[in-house]
Amino acid sequence: MKNKITKQSEDFSRWYNDLVLQAELADYSPVKGCMVIRPNGYAIWEKMQAELDRMFKETGHQNAYFPLFIPESFMKKEAEHVKGFAPQCAIVTIGGDKVLEERLYIRPTSETIIYAMYSKWINSYRDLPLLLNQWANVVRWEMRTRLFLRTTEFLWQEGHTAHATHDEAEEETLKILNIYTEFLEKFMAVPVLRGLKTEKEKFAGALRTYCVEAMMRDKKALQAGTSHNLGQNFAKAFDVKFQSREGNMEYVWQTSWGVSTRLIGSLIMVHGDDKGMKIPPRLASTQVVVIPIYRDDSEKQAVLEAAGKLIEKLKTRVSVKLDDRDHYSPGWKFNEWELKGIPLRIEIGPKDVKNQSVIFVRRDTGEKTPVRFDGLEDHAFTTLEDIQDNMYKTALKFRDDNTFEVDDYNEFKEKNKRDGGFFSMYVCDSNKCEIKLQEETKATIRVIPLNPPGGKNGSHKGKCILCNGSSKQRVIVAKAY
RNA sequence: CGGAGCGUGGCGCAGCCCGGUUAGCGCACUAGACUGGGGGUCUAGGGGUCGGAGGUUCAAAUCCUCUCGCUCCGACCA
Secondary structure, eight states: OOOOOOOTTTOHHHHHHHHHHHTTSEEEOSSTTOEEEOHHHHHHHHHHHHHHHHHHHHTTOEEOOOOSEEEHHHHTSSHHHHHHHGGGOOEEEEETTEEEEEEEEEOSSOHHHHHHHHHHHOOBGGGOOEEEEEEEEEEOOOSSOBTTTBOSEEEEEEEEEEESSHHHHHHHHHHHHHHHHHIIIIISOOOOEEEEOOTTTSOTTOSEEEEEEEEOTTSOEEEEEEEEEEETHHHHHHTOEEEOTTSOEEEOEEEEEEEETHHHHHHHHHHOBTTBOOOOGGGOSSOEEEEEOOSSHHHHHHHHHHHHHHHHHHTTTSOEEEOOOSSSOHHHHHHHHHHHTOSEEEEEOHHHHHHTEEEEEETTTOOEEEEESTTHHHHHHHHHHHHHHHHHHHHHHHHHHTEEEOOOHHHHHHHHHHTOOEEEEEOOSOHHHHHHHHHHHSOEEEEEESSOOOOGGGOOOEEOTTTOOEESSEEEEEOBO
């Protein structure tokens, strides 16, 4: 009965694996590098999908579905794109029992096949903007995998839009970045840094890649979502043209953007502790678990009856589950639900029934509070709101406490090695400095933040920490997943 | 692909060097009783041809060869 998970402080990586397996979020599959998402994990993904889907639709996007297989010739049309993805693709060469005339790539992402269709569907400026999204699985042949964070097959959504002008495409790219930010912060209680990827880190085939980056409890960065302004690169490769109002044939301006089941990994690593997972209330399919406590049959009857009535009231405001399994002790259940991250636990025993009150136990703080039967459902609701809020604040404070402004390379190297964290520093645009940085410190430029804090005299400019060359603004450097 | 480690009931391991009764332990599981406000106790059970193939031997979980898989650390990536 001692399925203790490894302590975070002992070995973060083992802690993560233990948690994922023991909280029954996912399991290793018989296929190398792939995972099985178990009901506990999938429930979180469904919640994420529901919220994001709503946000996409509210901003005018529609869902569609494109094939899993992509003709090899499509993959090869956009030069940068092929270069970026060819090394990590799975390819079907046989169909039925015949060798295929043209090999079929299993989509690592769907730009190519979607834009082949766009070129067919888009004729006039009246057809724009075209705003589609698909929920799908994709396959990338990874060398090293980790549950949720990097698996050979994963689930995601990919949005693909086409616009008449560069500015509209840019606006769309940023609009999505805002949606991701809002989703991460409001629902996942994960604070993010928004900004631009460097040339080196951007998506293969994009003009610009924007991203949201979050800090995990081990102070490493995780890219939680990306939004690409594709410019006209794919439009040219796939001949996606439209006739403008003025009658000219022009290439469309495109965007693509996505978040994946990796978000579940970030949820775990941002909030989890030595007891297990912490699901933010807004993503919890079960927000409250009620644990009845009794000794004999007469107590059991009285407690369950009272619990039943309370649950009816609770159901009007929160999602609640009664754990009336008889073969586990209350203590066992406490640990079990804490491991699984249920935000709020309500204990009800004979004493409570007598007092017309119950005990609330918060997963975020562990705090125990007696609460009267009267108005219980409202109290549960506001407690959940408070948990949601507190989880965000705690994560934000952790990130802020571990973000450092540095102007001396040696100081950075030492601190990065010793403590880790996010480092705000000046780095110039040259690829050379970026590569040197990575080679010498294992840290990379995670993001060039939007709206950087102003330097002295409101200027953002500074000297590159490596070569002393000029740098337009501070960037965030960190070790990353 | 390079380095390290590991494959023994569902899970975690011991046994292996130094071959030899019936392959053992903890947890989980089943039945029952007592229990129940932070992972309860006792009793009685079920379950393994030791990753796979080949070899050495009177005899292999144990020695040898090959092979497959997994985890961790690096190079690639959401």
